[in-house]
Amino acid sequence: MVVHGDTVRQENGTGATSSSRLRRKPKSFLKLILFGFALVGLPLIIALINSAFSIDRLADQSRRAVYQAAQIAHGSRVLADEIAAMERAVRQTHILGDTSLLENYFRAHKKFESTATSLFELSLHTEQKQLLEQMQLLEESIFGNVSAMKQSPEALRDLVGKFVPLRDSARTFSAVGYALIEREVGEMQDMAGDARFTVGWQLLALIPFAILLAFIFSLRIAHPIRQIDEAIRTMGEGALFKAIRVDGPQDLRYLGERLDWLRRRLLKLEEQKTRFLQHVSHELKTPLTAMREGADLLAEGVAGELTEEQQRIATILYNNSIQLQRRIEDLLSYSALQTEKAALVKRPANLAKILDAVLQDQNLIIMSKGLKIDVSCPELMVDCDKQKIKVIVDNLLSNAVKFSPAGGCIKIWASEVDEMVRFDILDAGAGVDEVDREKVFEPFYQGRQVLDSHIKGTGLGLSIAREYALAHGGTIELVQQATNGAHFRLTLPIRDMEGTL
Template sequence: MDNKPANDVAATVDVAYTRLLRHNPKSFLKLILIGFSLVLLPLIIALVDSAVTINQLAEQSRQAVYQATQIAHSSRVLADEIVAMERSARQAMILDDDGLLEGYFHAHDKFAKAAAELAALNLSSAQKQGLLQLQKNELAIFTQVNASRATPAKLQDSVSGFSQLLDVAHTFSTAGYNLIEQEADALQIKAARARKRVVWQLLGLIPFAIILALGFSVVITRPIRQIEQAIRRMGQGQLNHAVRVEGPEDLSKLGDKLDWMRLRLLAVETQKNTFLRHVSHELKTPLTAIREGADLLNDGVLGELTPKQRQVTVILHKNSVQLQRRIEDLLSYSAIQQQQSSLIKSPVLVQSIVDAVLQDQALAVMNKALHIDLNISPHLTVYCDESKIQTVLDNLLSNAIKFSPSAGRITIQAQVVDNRVHLDVIDAGLGIDDADSALLFAPFYQGRRVAQGYTKGTGLGLAIAREYALAHGGDLRVIAREGVGAHFQLILPLNDR
């Protein structure tokens, strides 16, 4: 599959992040506020635009309702005054009483006022034309009535014109109502367009805001992840990686302080390893002399010993050997920490490694009358550093013997799984406390459970064993087991590929 688009996106993000770092705020809080503001900005713009659109629609609706109300009211006034003028004119004509025309002139004034109010409104051209026609016809009737004011009986022609004038008023009123309906339809169309516009804005701006939020979350969390990674490395003892934090100035300074702490820890670790190495070498020389002197006494070179004297020499020899192993553990651990422990690999039979370790531990096995169950193919070969893997297996078997009860059973088995050799050492002893599982391979750590009759060691055996396993590209782990006993599994690559 072609990963070029993904690589281009990653490169674009890195370039954008590098440009952002050049203008980084000095405070992590400012960076958060900037990110928060930029994420909210599109939504605020959409909200303001929606508010403006809704306000415009509300204003147009208000104006339309006001104009519709005015047109309806004035149109009704025009029709009512036309009826009033016609009634007054007919009464004056029938009774031949010009005094009754006062009602006509009063209705005429109201008609003129209502027509003026309508003319002041924002009417369409058709409405304006209809209103002018209505005023013109009314003015013609008014002129006739005013001319015949002295002889009301001659108002027959004028009275007959009111029917036509009323028809024109009704036509004008109907046109007004039609226009109101058109305005309402136009407002509905505008409202639908505004609603659609808001929906599209939300569909466009919400993903954009989410993308901005994700982008700033990367920018904000990257320095935090760098700090977390640096702390985790230092906690795991990986002090050779420089701490570099890219981000706001305060987090960058925190990264500098962490790097200073790393250098201090590295210096302390170097001093500790140097001290262990020097002390171990200083102790090794006099210890060798003590062990050799005990051997000479035990061999009778300086004369025959009494049984009690021979018992003392055996104790001296046994403890000197035990102490020498502790010193060798310290030297091995120091070499591992200084990365001076090189591997000399060669094809080795697993059975030969196990036989060599069993031979070294034969006396301890006999003392506790232990039964050793072997399940190893005689032709199984692994490519490894024989001496170091022998050290690993010796440590595992030594612990199994130490914690196994008398006449107990220890199982050593090996099998190939996925081109890797799994070498298991299983005992029936006290087992491993749950609280010890996480720290079992930590240097100098000693478990809560102690075997009777044994002195606590340095706590380096399992730590060195696992380092040797990891150096081979394998691992050493504890397999959870129900009931009593412990189960350790050494994993090694079958070959050096």
């Protein structure tokens, strides 16, 4: 593990410039999120602003309409009151013969003129203007006559009748004003309805659009996160040959580059581990062969007759050297699998004969433990690498023998199901602990089950068996068992599909 410093610098040498460039000009994930929120909220903000302007225009028009209606209503009442005051002053002057009473008429006349002038300054409709001009003409005619006859009260009697059309014009002006106010109110209601319809239409159109934008940006934001999650999961599963690439903002792309750098480092470490296993295994194999042969010669008495105790020690040395040799061979097989050197040579083979050969190889230990083997395996021909399948069956049977108690029964049966061979083996042991079920096929993993044997395995048997099964296009699985015992199932295709293509 001392390779960190130089190796990291060497691997990062080509990417140092790009890394510094990414750090200098980051397009961050946070900016992407903020931009997405801004873009999603923009249509709704535009709709709110448009609605606010529509409401403001409607309120302004309503305010002007209400003000003008109030002014016209007030002016109409003032005109009517002043016409009544002028008529009353003329009548009183005629009846009482007192010309000083005409002062009330002239005051009312001035107020009438100022009120009419104020009304002309408003935005009156054409009909209102015509009525107001007509009232002014009638009032000016009466005013001229009153001014000419103010010294002879008796002559004012004929002028009293001229106030009738003036009063009628004032009432008509007031009625027209109220009618126009009602029409203005109706128009404002129509405008309010139009504004409400426009706002509703905008909301119906913009809310789905905003939801669509939110969905698009959610996908855009979630895509690099999913890529990172998939990359981490892939590395966790040990698939280190697939390059890691993350799309999206530059900070996430930089994170993807660092993950890919980590993948390459793990791949190099895996290769170093495999080479180490290969070298150590080969280095151990040569002296171990000499030890095994020497122990064999001692046990056979070639170097001289041995006592019973010496014979027992030599036998123990010989048996343990054989066990150690098998462990080293497991390591070599696993190393070959990891470096893809285990090529398959497929030929038609009889599964029953392979099983018989494995049972013969393990007959001594089976007999020593007093195990009963219940076999039901028909003559099934399989396109396979006979040696590799024998290793699989040997590993499965070795596990069953190892974990079965003395005098137990191991059940083995095979069948053909949908162009596949199914090979099952069930031991008589305590079964696989729930904690170990997910890890039982991992290399070098030792379960929690404690064995009485003084020789401990490497934890590679099931790993090698699974790799060989996968290479044949099959599988090995641990079947859930209701009773005691571990139930392993090997499934293999009967025909070599790759060879028939």
